[in-house]
Structures are given as C-alpha cells and as structure tokens.
Amino acid sequence: MRRFASLDSANPLVAYLFLLPHAVLFAVFVVYPIVSGISLSLHRYNPLAKDQAFVGPLFYQRLFDFSTPEAVNFWRSMAQTAFFTAVVVPILIALALFLALLLQRPILGRGVFRTIFFVPTVLSVSVMAILWRWMSADQFGLVNIALRDIGLPSISFISREWLAWIPIIVGTTWWTVGFNMTLYLAALASIPENYYEAAELDGAGAWGRFRFITFPLLMPATLFVAITTVLASLQLYGQSQLITNGGPTRTTQSGMMVITEQAFTNHQLSSATAMSLVFGLLLVVLAAFQFRLMSGRVRAAVR
Amino acid sequence: MATAVRFPGAPSGPAAPRRRRSVRTSLRRDGGRFVTLLVLGTLFLAPIYWMISTSLKSEADAIALPVQWLPDHPTIQNYQGVLADQSGLLLHWAFNSVLVAIVFTILYVALCALTAYPLARMRFRGRDAWFAILLASMLIPGIVTLIPLYVMALNVGWLDTFHVLIIPFLPGAFGVFMLRQYFLTIPRELEDAARIDGANALRVLRHVIIPLSVPALVALAVFTFLFSWNNYLWPLFTVHGEHQTLPVGLATAASRYVTQYGRLMASTALAAIPAVIVYLVAQRYLVQGISLTGIKE
Numbered sequence: 001m002r003r004f005a006s007l008d009s010a011n012p013l014v015a016y017l018f019l020l021p022h023a024v025l026f027a028v029f030v031v032y033p034i035v036s037g038i039s040l041s042l043h044r045y046n047p048l049a050k051d052q053a054f055v056g057p058l059f060y061q062r063l064f065d066f067s068t069p070e071a072v073n074f075w076r077s078m079a080q081t082a083f084f085t086a087v088v089v090p091i092l093i094a095l096a097l098f099l100a101l102l103l104q105r106p107i108l109g110r111g112v113f114r115t116i117f118f119v120p121t122v123l124s125v126s127v128m129a130i131l132w133r134w135m136s137a138d139q140f141g142l143v144n145i146a147l148r149d150i151g152l153p154s155i156s157f158i159s160r161e162w163l164a165w166i167p168i169i170v171g172t173t174w175w176t177v178g179f180n181m182t183l184y185l186a187a188l189a190s191i192p193e194n195y196y197e198a199a200e201l202d203g204a205g206a207w208g209r210f211r212f213i214t215f216p217l218l219m220p221a222t223l224f225v226a227i228t229t230v231l232a233s234l235q236l237y238g239q240s241q242l243i244t245n246g247g248p249t250r251t252t253q254s255g256m257m258v259i260t261e262q263a264f265t266n267h268q269l270s271s272a273t274a275m276s277l278v279f280g281l282l283l284v285v286l287a288a289f290q291f292r293l294m295s296g297r298v299r300a301a302v303r
Numbered sequence: 304m305a306t307a308v309r310f311p312g313a314p315s316g317p318a319a320p321r322r323r324r325s326v327r328t329s330l331r332r333d334g335g336r337f338v339t340l341l342v343l344g345t346l347f348l349a350p351i352y353w354m355i356s357t358s359l360k361s362e363a364d365a366i367a368l369p370v371q372w373l374p375d376h377p378t379i380q381n382y383q384g385v386l387a388d389q390s391g392l393l394l395h396w397a398f399n400s401v402l403v404a405i406v407f408t409i410l411y412v413a414l415c416a417l418t419a420y421p422l423a424r425m426r427f428r429g430r431d432a433w434f435a436i437l438l439a440s441m442l443i444p445g446i447v448t449l450i451p452l453y454v455m456a457l458n459v460g461w462l463d464t465f466h467v468l469i470i471p472f473l474p475g476a477f478g479v480f481m482l483r484q485y486f487l488t489i490p491r492e493l494e495d496a497a498r499i500d501g502a503n504a505l506r507v508l509r510h511v512i513i514p515l516s517v518p519a520l521v522a523l524a525v526f527t528f529l530f531s532w533n534n535y536l537w538p539l540f541t542v543h544g545e546h547q548t549l550p551v552g553l554a555t556a557a558s559r560y561v562t563q564y565g566r567l568m569a570s571t572a573l574a575a576i577p578a579v580i581v582y583l584v585a586q587r588y589l590v591q592g593i594s595l596t597g598i599k600e
Contacts, residue, residue: 012428014504015421019433022418025474030440033451040451047457102340107333109340115586116344119351122578124533124550130557130571131350134357134564140366142353174347182593235444238535242554256446256536263450264540273450280447287442 041274059274070262073250074275077258078282080251085233088169092229093222095173096180101210103181104188114185118178125175125238132171133158133243143167161251164244168252172239176232180225187221188214219298227290234283255279354575358382358568365564381569385556393570395545396552397577399465403548404531407469411527412520415478420508422479423486424494434483437476449537456541467541468534468548478523481592485519486512522592525585532578549574 041059043052062068066075099117103110120128136143136157144154157167191214199209236254240246246253253261259279263272357365358381360374385393421427422434452471461467489512497511513520535550542548547555553574560567582589 012425015425015427015430018417018421018425018504022414022474022479023433025414025470026437026440029452029471029474030443030448033448033455034443036454037447037451040454045454047454099343102336102343107337107340109337113340113344115583116347118590119579119582120347122529122533122582123575124553124578125535126550126553126557127571127575130553130567131354133557134568135350135353137564140368140370140564142349145370174350179593182590186590186593231444235446242557259446260449260536260540263453269450269454276446276450280444283444284442 037273037277040270041277043270045270045273047269055270059271060278062271063274063278070268070271070275073253073258074255076250077253077255078279080253081234081236081255084165084169084236084254085230087165088172088233089226089229091169091173092177092180092233093225096177096225097184097218097222099177099181100184100188101214103185114182117181120175121178123175126242128171128175129239129242132167132174132239135171136167136243158244159248161248164248164252167243168236168239171243172233172236175239176229180229183221183225184218187218191217223291223294223298226294227287230290231283231287234286354568354572357564358572360565362563362565365568381565382573385566385570385573388566392552393549393556393573396547396549397574399546400532400549401577403465403468404528406465407472407531408524408527410469411473411475411478412524414473415482415523416508416513416516416520418479419482419486420504420512423483424491425504437479441476441480445536449540453540462541463544463546464542465546468531468538468546471537472531472534478527481523482516482519485516489515518588518591521585521588525581525589526592528581529578532581 042054042056044055044058045052063071063074065071103114107113135141138144138156138158139154141157143157147154155163157163195213195217196209199213204212235256237256237260240252240254240257244252246257256279259272259275262268262275266272356372356374359377359379360371361376361378361380364371364375422430456462456467456471493515494507494511497507502510533550534548535554538548538551539554542551553570556570557567560570
C-alpha cells in the first residue's frame, strides 16, 4: 500500500510505467513490422519454407525494370493515383472552403445543412462505393436518368476508360468533403469578428474581406487540410476496388490496389512489400516536401 | 453565389435606421446564400434519397422506366429478404462489427489516456523525443506495415480472429496526441489539491483528469468507434468466414446481389444506419473533436 502510494508523478519511474503498455504495442505492431518489412522485401518469402532465400535488392531492381509486369503495373497505377489526387484535392479543398463560408454566419437551417454535408463522411467505404456504383449504373442509375431528363445522352461510366474516374471522383468528393468543411468551420470560428468590422469600416467588400482577412488567416488550416487530403487521396483503395474494380483494363487501378493484388492475389508477398516500401517512402517524402513548401506560405500569409 | 453587398459607410447618424438597413441588406445577401445551400444540399442528399427509394421498390420497379421518384408500390420485402438471407448473415456481420468496435474503443481510449497523461504532465528524460517519435509515426502510411503485419498474423495464427482486428491498431498515436493536447489545457492546481491529499498519479488521472476530459474522451471514442466500424482494407485480407465484419460482408453481398438493386440498396441502407445514429447522437462531440485535432496548436 505504501509502495503504491509512492507512485506519484515526482518519481520519474512512474512516467515510464505509464508509457510502457503503449510502448510495447508500438514496438511490436509499428516498429517491428517496418524492420521485418525491409527484411521481407530482401528475401523471397515462402510461407511454407523454413528458410527464406535471401535475394538482396532483386524486387527493387524489378520495380525499375520495365520489362517486368510488376514494374509496368506499379508505375502505371502510381501515375493513375497521382492523376486522381491532382483532380480530387483541389475540389476537396475549394468546395470545403466554399461550404464553410456559406455556413460561417447564422442562416436558416444551418445545423441541418451542416449535417447533410457531413453525414456521408461517417459511412464506410463499402456503403459509399456501392451507392455510387448504383448512382452511375448504365440505364437506371440516377445520374443517367438525370442526364436523359435534361436531354443529354446517357453514359456508361463504369465501362469506359477515363469516364470510369468520374464516379470515383464524384463519390469521393461526396464522401469526404464534409470533413474538410468542418475543419474550415472551426478555423473560421476562430477569426475575431472585429477584423471584419474594421475592414467594413475601411470600405472592404465581401471579396476584399475574403481576400485580405479570411484567406490569409485560414492558411494554417489550409496547410493541414491540404496535407491530410493529399495523403488520403494517394491511398485510394476502396472506391476504385468497389466502384470499378480497377477497370476498365486497369485504368482506374490505384497504387494500393496493385500492391494488394501482388500480395494477396499473386501471393508475391516479398515483391509487394518492396512496392509498399517504395510507395510509403514516396508518400512521406511528398508530405515533408509539401509541409516545407506550404509552411513557408503560411508564415508569409500570417506575417 | 452570395452577392457582394457593400456596406454604406455612413459614419454618422442615429443608430436605429442604420441597424434596420443592415438587416435588410443581410436578408438580401442571405437569400442567395440560402438558395445555394438548398441546391448543394439537395445534390448531397440525392444519393441517400435514391438509396432509400430503391430499397423500397420491388426489383421490377427498381429498373422500371419511366423512373419512379417515389416507389409506386412501396414494399419492405427487400429488408425482410436481406435480413432473412443466408440465415441472417447481415445481422451477424453487424454484430461482429459492433463487438469489435466497442472492445477496440474501450481499450484504445484507456491506453491513450494512460499514455497521454505523463506526456502532458510529468517531467522525465526522453519525454519530448518520445512524443516526437509518436507524432512522426502518424505519418507512416498504413500500407507500409500491412504486409509484414499480415505475415505476423499468419505466423501466430491470428488470421480469421477478432484479435487481428483489434490489437494491431492499439498503438495508433492519434489519440495520444489528441488527449495530450487536451490534458495540457487542464489547470495544474486541480491536480495539486488531489496530490496534497495523498493521491498517487494513477488516482489523479482517474479522479481528476479523466472527469475533466469527458468532451475530449467522448470525441476520441466516437472517432475510434467509427474508424473500427468502417475499417475495410485490413479485415478484407485478414478475416474471412464467421468473424467477418460488416463493411467487407457488405462488399461480398454486393457481388451476390449484382442485379438485385432493391436488395442491394436495402443492405446498404441497413449498413449505413448505425454510423448515422452514432453521428446524430454524438454530433457535438465529433465536431468539437475535429476542431481540437488539426488547427489549434
């Protein structure tokens, strides 16, 4: 009892004791998988064999040898994922900001609108994807019904190259824009009202107030939104897998899809691990680069 | 589009007419804003409406032309059908998902509180370095550890169990970060009072910090529940058969009901309901939680 009572925060051992359970799990399920992943990618993994043959950087070399199908599929899927990200991220930032600005000041039904825009974000990717597959179905999907109603020809979204991206992009926007909107609403709420009053006294119009007050003061929020949205978009998986299954002819296959296909369909776990490490490295480097690039702008804007 | 309305400068003059004028202009401005919201809101609701409407039609009506905006012959046979199908598999998956999400949420929030407390409050060697490592770990994309974790699960016989859906996700750093930020805002004096009364660190955490952190803990619990409830990629490859959870199960149902749109939408609607209920109940905490995470330093 006395020993237990001495467990106060002045004793430095107490802190380590508190951290221990999490640290053990962190070592086993975060650090060890990274280390063992590197090792896995340098061996030819065979779940049935006792000894795994060491092959060195073979699987990395193959990723850069374009006579192999894995290199072709991997880099093509990377380019496609980059395309998806380049299209969807500006939409997810601009539309989120627009919605947040619409809801910034009180208006009839503000809570209801906020709920409508946010609610899709709590749905699972399978609910969202099945719904958008049905929305964009050939004849009886709501999108094609609407197109016919306004006199346009209907479109087979799922089976046409490039057009198959439309349900993925629109569905992703519908699914996730509410989250960014909420981040922007929180940031907008923290802008002091008297900044706007002062600008109004100086004769600033709505655009002037947005351009010189709202937008610069939102830069930290935009930095956060941009980085998290880019990272999430590059990890595109469920939407492609469930709406188009990567088709037609692999044109909507994402990087994550090629990696999991290599691992779990082709059972090439070592090759897939090499892919995932290259992909992961690209993501981390990109996030760091984006952070440096944009945090410079944040400082400039705040100054 | 909200139209730009310039405020007339009018620096002098009685207050009352000016206020009336500004109300009138703001009504005009809000009209455009409201119509824009109405249009966007309708577009956002359309998929949900179409899901529910389709789910209440017979299979023939679901693909009948001209389209029935409201079902001509509304029926709940699709719901009865999917609930009875394969001796209630949908409910079985939903039960698995709820069970996994609840157990995971309890363990995760408790672990995060235990870990965040010393990082926020105690002074010890390596504190800031450890916190930086945890923060940096949030940048590691899940795909990097996916396959090694799969091999680990395979080797210890965890595939097709509930463990594999819960334990590997426990060391996530997001919750630690969020709770530490919240704990930092609690005045130290409250703890000092308890400590003078002889409470040890664990008691201070349980009886002082935790009761004062309910909003943050609830927000984290809602995030955690939804994360687990919606988890798709990892369960897709690690759990098949009787331990399967709802998102993956729903995807397999989709391949079974390829042309049965009514049943497909009924399953989808049923799968959507729990998350929507959690959101509606915990909306306030969720929104607070989101604003707590990103932007505030």
